[in-house]
Amino acid sequence: MTAKKISPITQGVSGVDPKYKESFDKVAVGLCHVDLNGRFIHVNDFLLDFLGYEEDELLSITFSQISREEDIPESLAWIKKSLSGETQSNFSKVKQYLHKDGHWVWAKLSTTLIRDEHGVPSYFVSSIQDVSDLKNAETALDFSLQQLNEAYAELEQMSRKDGLTGALNIRAFKEELLDAMERYHRSGQNVTLVFIDLDDFKQVNDQYGHIVGDEVLTTFAKTLLNQSRRCDAVARYGGDEFAMLLDDTTEQEALDFCKRLGSEIEFETGNGKTKSMSFSFGMSQLKKNHRTVEDWFAEADQHMYRDKESSK
Numbered sequence: 001m002t003a004k005k006i007s008p009i010t011q012g013v014s015g016v017d018p019k020y021k022e023s024f025d026k027v028a029v030g031l032c033h034v035d036l037n038g039r040f041i042h043v044n045d046f047l048l049d050f051l052g053y054e055e056d057e058l059l060s061i062t063f064s065q066i067s068r069e070e071d072i073p074e075s076l077a078w079i080k081k082s083l084s085g086e087t088q089s090n091f092s093k094v095k096q097y098l099h100k101d102g103h104w105v106w107a108k109l110s111t112t113l114i115r116d117e118h119g120v121p122s123y124f125v126s127s128i129q130d131v132s133d134l135k136n137a138e139t140a141l142d143f144s145l146q147q148l149n150e151a152y153a154e155l156e157q158m159s160r161k162d163g164l165t166g167a168l169n170i171r172a173f174k175e176e177l178l179d180a181m182e183r184y185h186r187s188g189q190n191v192t193l194v195f196i197d198l199d200d201f202k203q204v205n206d207q208y209g210h211i212v213g214d215e216v217l218t219t220f221a222k223t224l225l226n227q228s229r230r231c232d233a234v235a236r237y238g239g240d241e242f243a244m245l246l247d248d249t250t251e252q253e254a255l256d257f258c259k260r261l262g263s264e265i266e267f268e269t270g271n272g273k274t275k276s277m278s279f280s281f282g283m284s285q286l287k288k289n290h291r292t293v294e295d296w297f298a299e300a301d302q303h304m305y306r307d308k309e310s311s312k
């Protein structure tokens with residue numbers, strides 16, 4: 001007479017070879033058997049520790065009750081395919097389980113369908129491996145990467161700016177000019193370049209010191225930035241020289257803009273007194289004969305010097 005094969009489902013893990021039972025309980029990974037309705041039928045000590053439940057508590061629920069709602073359809077779809085024989089493969093997934101304390105723990109689940117000697121589905125055997133540390137490290141890495149990307153974006157922005165005034169630097173402004181030229185050649189959109197230079201700025205430095213001089217430059221840049229639109233570009237082109245790119249603007253409209261800026265700016269001299277200083281400007285609307293950025297810029301520069309000479 002041959003001994004009848006004992007199914008762990010009918011007999012229970014405790015009913016089989018004690019060595020098997022001991023291995024099942026002591027192995028350092030969560031193990032369980034789950035019936036065809038998803039109910040836990042055997043669970044090992046590691047799984048109880050990992051999830052924080054008493055054995056009778058876990059044996060009275062289904063895996064769905066301690067799974068994230070969004071994970072359940074995928075598991076059910078695999079169970080359906082597996083029971084129908086459409087798939088023979090394991091189901092593996094890194095997922096979260098609800099710990100008895102109410103927090104979610106990360107685990108790597110691997111499940112296989114066990115069939116009896118006639119090929120009839122009997123139960124599922126699953127290993128549930130604690131991967132919380134890995135997941136926490138992954139989250140920390142994601143966070144660091146995000147911080148790194150933010151710092152990189154900030155650095156990139158800073159590399160386009162003049163350190164003192166926050167206006168664009170020459171390199172970034174030249175890029176804006178090239179883009180504007182491209183747009184002009186594509187669609188003929190009006191764009192005007194304005195070149196502005198403070199008059200006798202050297203005297204401010206000489207009379208009131210460099211700190212006051214710096215303050216004048218910063219305040220003037222702020223005025224230009226405040227008066228410009230998002231589509232415009234404002235740059236510090238050198239010591240006391242500024243440039244603006246006014247998008248969708250004719251030379252006449254740029255002139256109106258400069259008139260609105262006024263002819264003088266006020267600044268504090270540091271001893272409670274206020275002084276004013278004038279500035280000169282020149283402009284050039286982009287035309288077909290401007291072959292390069294330098295051609296275009298030279299014309300605005302010439303017009304600015306003409307304005308400066310006429311005001312002397």
Ligand SMILES: Nc1nc2c(ncn2[C@@H]2O[C@H](COP(=O)(O)OP(=O)(O)OP(=O)(O)O)[C@@H](O)[C@H]2O)c(=O)[nH]1
Nearest residue numbers: 197198199200201202203205210211213214239240
């Ligand atoms: N405070 C301060 N001064 C600067 C800075 N960069 C350049 N300068 C000074 O700006 C002054 C520019 O002098 P100039 O080019 O002769 O210009 P200007 O005195 O305005 O004369 P005009 O252009 O003929 O009106 C120089 O004295 C430079 O030292 C800066 O970042 N801060």
